[in-house]
Amino acid sequence: MIQTLFGNLAIFVLSLLVGFEVISKIPSTLHTPMMSAANAIHGVVVAGAIITASLAHSPTGYALTFVAGALAAANVFGGYTVTDRMLKMFTRPEPTEDRTHPQSPS
Amino acid sequence: MSTLAFVTGLAYLLAATLFVVGLHRMRAPATARRGNLVSAGGMVVAVAATVVFALVDSGGTLWGWLALVLGLIAGGSYGVLRARRVKMTDIPQLVSLFNAVGGGAAAAVAVAAFALHPSGPPLSATVSIPIVLDVLIGSVTFSGSLIAAGKLQGIVPGRPLTFRGSRLVNITVVTIALAAGVLALLSTHNLALLMAELVAALVFGVLMVLPIGGADAPVVVSLLNALTGLAVAMAGFAVDNQAMIIAGALVGAAGTVLTLQMAQAMNRSVMSIILGGFGTGDAPAPTGGQGQDLTNVRTVTADDLAIQLAYAQHVMIVPGYGLAAAQAQHEVAELAKLLTDHGVDVKYAIHPVAGRMPGHMNVLLAEANVPYTEMLQLDEANDAFPNCDIALVVGANDVTNPDARKPGNAVSGMPILDVDRARSVVVLKRSMSPGYAGITNPLFTDPKTGMFFADAKQGLSDTIAAVKEYVPA
Numbered sequence: 001m002i003q004t005l006f007g008n009l010a011i012f013v014l015s016l017l018v019g020f021e022v023i024s025k026i027p028s029t030l031h032t033p034m035m036s037a038a039n040a041i042h043g044v045v046v047a048g049a050i051i052t053a054s055l056a057h058s059p060t061g062y063a064l065t066f067v068a069g070a071l072a073a074a075n076v077f078g079g080y081t082v083t084d085r086m087l088k089m090f091t092r093p094e095p096t097e098d099r100t101h102p103q104s105p106s
Numbered sequence: 107m108s109t110l111a112f113v114t115g116l117a118y119l120l121a122a123t124l125f126v127v128g129l130h131r132m133r134a135p136a137t138a139r140r141g142n143l144v145s146a147g148g149m150v151v152a153v154a155a156t157v158v159f160a161l162v163d164s165g166g167t168l169w170g171w172l173a174l175v176l177g178l179i180a181g182g183s184y185g186v187l188r189a190r191r192v193k194m195t196d197i198p199q200l201v202s203l204f205n206a207v208g209g210g211a212a213a214a215v216a217v218a219a220f221a222l223h224p225s226g227p228p229l230s231a232t233v234s235i236p237i238v239l240d241v242l243i244g245s246v247t248f249s250g251s252l253i254a255a256g257k258l259q260g261i262v263p264g265r266p267l268t269f270r271g272s273r274l275v276n277i278t279v280v281t282i283a284l285a286a287g288v289l290a291l292l293s294t295h296n297l298a299l300l301m302a303e304l305v306a307a308l309v310f311g312v313l314m315v316l317p318i319g320g321a322d323a324p325v326v327v328s329l330l331n332a333l334t335g336l337a338v339a340m341a342g343f344a345v346d347n348q349a350m351i352i353a354g355a356l357v358g359a360a361g362t363v364l365t366l367q368m369a370q371a372m373n374r375s376v377m378s379i380i381l382g383g384f385g386t387g388d389a390p391a392p393t394g395g396q397g398q399d400l401t402n403v404r405t406v407t408a409d410d411l412a413i414q415l416a417y418a419q420h421v422m423i424v425p426g427y428g429l430a431a432a433q434a435q436h437e438v439a440e441l442a443k444l445l446t447d448h449g450v451d452v453k454y455a456i457h458p459v460a461g462r463m464p465g466h467m468n469v470l471l472a473e474a475n476v477p478y479t480e481m482l483q484l485d486e487a488n489d490a491f492p493n494c495d496i497a498l499v500v501g502a503n504d505v506t507n508p509d510a511r512k513p514g515n516a517v518s519g520m521p522i523l524d525v526d527r528a529r530s531v532v533v534l535k536r537s538m539s540p541g542y543a544g545i546t547n548p549l550f551t552d553p554k555t556g557m558f559f560a561d562a563k564q565g566l567s568d569t570i571a572a573v574k575e576y577v578p579a
Contacts, residue, residue, distance in 0.1 A: 005232040008343055008351055015122070015339075015352045019359025022129045028371075028458035028483055031364060031465030034132055036201050037142050038360040039331055041125055042208045044149060044353040045338045046178075047156040048215035051345045053174035054160035055222045062173040064218040069177025070184075071211035078185025079204050080146045082192060087139035089472035093479055 033090075036083040043076025110162050115348065117155030122352040124148025129356065135478040152349040181207070194473045195433050198463045199258035202327040205334050206251035212337035213244030213304065219344045220290075221297055228294045236343035238287040241300060242307050244337035247330045249311030254330065257315070257323045258462065264320025276313050282306040314380070321542045322379045324463030325368045329376065332361025364464070371458040373510075373520035373543075403538070406556035408565065411498070411532050412572030415445055418495035421452045422487065424523055427542075428501015428535060429562045430461045430470055437566035438500060439474035444570060448577045453480050455487030455497075455523050457505040488524045497528035499549075501562045503541030506549050516543040531555040534565045 026034050049068035056065045125148045131141025160166065185204065192200045216237045223229055229237070256262030283306035290299035318326050335357025342350030369376045406414075415421060423438060442452040454471060461467035468481055482490060491497060499506055506525040510517040525531055526549050533550060537559060540546055549555055558565055 002232070004346060005343075008346070008348065011348060012339055012343075012351050012355050015355035016359045018126055019129075019356040020363060022126060022356075023360040023363045026133050028367070028465055029135060029456070029468045029478060029481060030132060030138055031367070031458070032197060032201075032461075032463055032469050033138060033142075033465065034360070035328060035331060035364055035463070035465075036197070036204075037129070037132055037145060038335070038357045038364075039201055039204050039208065040142075041129075041145060041149070041353050042212075042331075042335050042338045042357040043204075044152055044350050045208055045211045045215060045341060047152055047347055047349050048338075048341045048345055049174060049177070049211060050153070050156045050160050051347060052215055052218040052222070053170045054164040054166035055218070056170035056173065057167055057222070061218065061222050062169050064214055064221065065170055065173040066177040066180075068211050068214035068218060069174045070181030071207040071214060073178040073181030074185035074188075075181075075204050075208040075211060076149060076185070077182040078189040078200075079208075080142065080149070081186050081189035082197070082200060082204070083142050084139065084146075085189065086194075086197070086469050086472070087142055089469070089475075090135045090138060090478050091472070091475070092136070093477040 033083055033086045036079060036086065040076060040079025040083055043072060043079050046072035046076050048072070110159060114155050114159040117151055118349045118352070121148040121152035121155070121349050124151065125353055125356060129360070152353070156347070156349065193433075194435075194470055195430055195462070196259070197466065197469060198324055198327065199255040202251045202255035202258060202323075202330070205327065205331050206248050206255065209244045209247030209251060209330070209334040209337055211244075212334065212341045213241050213248060215341045216240035216244065216344050217300065217304065219341075220295075220300055223295065231291070233344055233346075234291050236340040238291055238300070238303065240337050240340035240344055241304050242283060242287055243333050243340065245304050245307035246311040246314065247334045247337060249308045250315045251311075251327065251330045251334075253312055253315040254318075254323050254327050257318075257320050258327075262316075264323070266319045267316040272313070272317065276310065279306050279310045279313060283310055318379065322372075322374070325365060325372070325374070325376070325379050327463070328361055328365040328368055329380075332358050332365060335359075335361055368459065368464045371464060371521060373517060402551040404553070404556050406532055406558050408558070408560075408568035408572045410556065411534075411558055411569050412576055414496050414530065414532065415441075415450065415498070415569070416448065416573055416576045418450055420490075420494045421445060421450055422455050422491060422494040422497045422528060423452065424455045424457075424497055424499040424502050424506060424525055425467055425471070426457070426460050426500060426502020426505060427462065428503075430467065430501070432501065432562035434500070434563040434566055435470040435474040437563055437570065439471065439476050441566055441570050441573065442476070442480075444573055444577065453482050453487075453490065455491070455525075456481050456483065457502070457523055458484060458521070460502065460505065484521055484523065488527075491524045491527040494528040495530065497525045497531045499525055499531065499533040499535070500566070501535060503535070503547055504543045504545075507541075507543070507545070507547045508549055509545070509547070516545050525549060526552055526555075529554070532558055534558045534560060534562060536561055
């Protein structure tokens with residue numbers, strides 16, 4: 001039991017450090033999609049709902065499974081969908097457009 | 107270690123790698139969308155591995171799995187529907203809503219881990235402590251995020267809601283939540299105590315966010331986002347699931363960094379935001395503003411602005427909250443397109459907190475098909491201002507206030523866009539009213555500044571019409 005705890009604590013702390021390192025380099029341009037993407041990632045709580053489902057053997061258990069599953073699914077599906085919607089709008093200038101409208105000063 | 111545990115562990119390692127690689131790719135606009143998809147791939151791996159593990163390890167009942175599937179369908183379709191239909195200006199409150207449900211799910215998992223524990227030996231402290239922490243944090247983020255979303259949506263008043271003795275009530279509620287949590291730890295399996303903790307934490311979430319001003323709400327959403335990450339990690343400890351621990355910790359760290367950066371860009375400390383009672387958002391400002399002397403102000407019309415723009419070589423557009431509120435991103439993009447086609451160089455100077463939350467303005471402009479290469483960040487924009495013939499400020503105020511360079515006022519030290527270093531300035535704004543910081547902006551009375559008093563959307567439409575007269579299409 002104590003071994004499991006230490007193993008889990010170690011990955012918890014290391015993940016925190018990785019999180020600080022990876023996130024601190026993101027440009028402000030992407031902060032909103034970034035926040036939304038991080039939000040989608042904590043939708044991994046759906047794994048907790050799955051484990052709850054496998055442990056439920058009573059009406060209380062089924063009710064909690066339903067609630068956890070519904071809330072987690074809204075988080076994970078909604079989170080990834082809205083993040084993708086935002087990010088697909090970030091486009092480079094189209095090269096064809098540049099050729100038809102030269103940037104020379106008039 | 108059993109084969110099952112080994113395979114699940116490997117799958118979680120892969121999922122964790124994909125989450126980190128995905129987040130890493132989100133550092134640049136060109137790779138960000140792929141990054142999000144990589145992270146989604148990690149999610150699929152984590153979920154699939156968990157399903158296999160749960161089926162083989164404990165099996166469960168048909169009713170349990172049915173309840174799960176029904177829940178997933180109900181919640182999933184609601185989430186996707188809202189995500190597809192949301193207007194880009196309403197993104198902040200949707201992120202807050204998705205954050206709320208995540209926290210709620212984490213709390214529900216903890217309650218289940220506690221309630222479904224078979225009678226027999228009591229839960230060990232390595233499980234019960236995370237459960238109690240998860241219920242506390244998850245419940246606070248659930249109700250707190252809902253109130254924050256309500257404030258951003260305008261359902262809950264944006265002004266700070268305070269009442270006499272609120273601090274005493276807060277302390278009492280927190281004490282009840284903590285005491286119930288500790289007692290739940292010490293007692294043998296008392297669900298009533300855990301529920302008492304949950305209810306008190308829910309009440310505290312509401313009380314914590316109500317006194318926070320609407321303008322500060324995005325910072326609070328970011329903070330709650332970080333807390334939900336921690337709640338999910340705690341849920342991971344409670345059910346011994348590494349994918350949840352890793353992903354939760356990643357989000358906890360990410361949210362913390364974002365929160366600090368947002369607060370810094372707004373020149374506010376996270377502590378003062380949490381203590382609340384500041385940042386009115388919609389109420390009249392405490393100082394200056396109202397009686398401001400208009401004699402030193404030069405006003406311009408849409409025609410004046412159109413001529414200036416048409417004969418400029420380098421134009422810098424500075425979009426702010428007013429543009430987001432008026433949903434004028436399409437108009438500003440149309441104006442920029444018109445000028446670009448005429449041979450004018452047009453760029454956007456985007457302050458880190460322009461819009462309703464950091465980076466929100468970039469999303470709004472991207473929606474209006476503005477390429478991200480034309481959106482300049484603070485430092486790039488400040489290098490470019492001295493070469494600009496005209497800086498067009500649309501609905502921005504405090505982020506352009508030159509007083510930020512002087513000590514002794516509300517915006518001192520705040521990073522600003524050096525709009526006053528452009529050759530000329532036009533500010534499109536509804537009135538002289540001060541911004542969020544509640545102080546006057548000397549930029550508006552600068553001799554090279556023209557004030558164009560109009561609603562952002564209407565003012566830009568008039569300017570577009572005027573430019574078309576001077577510039578044959």
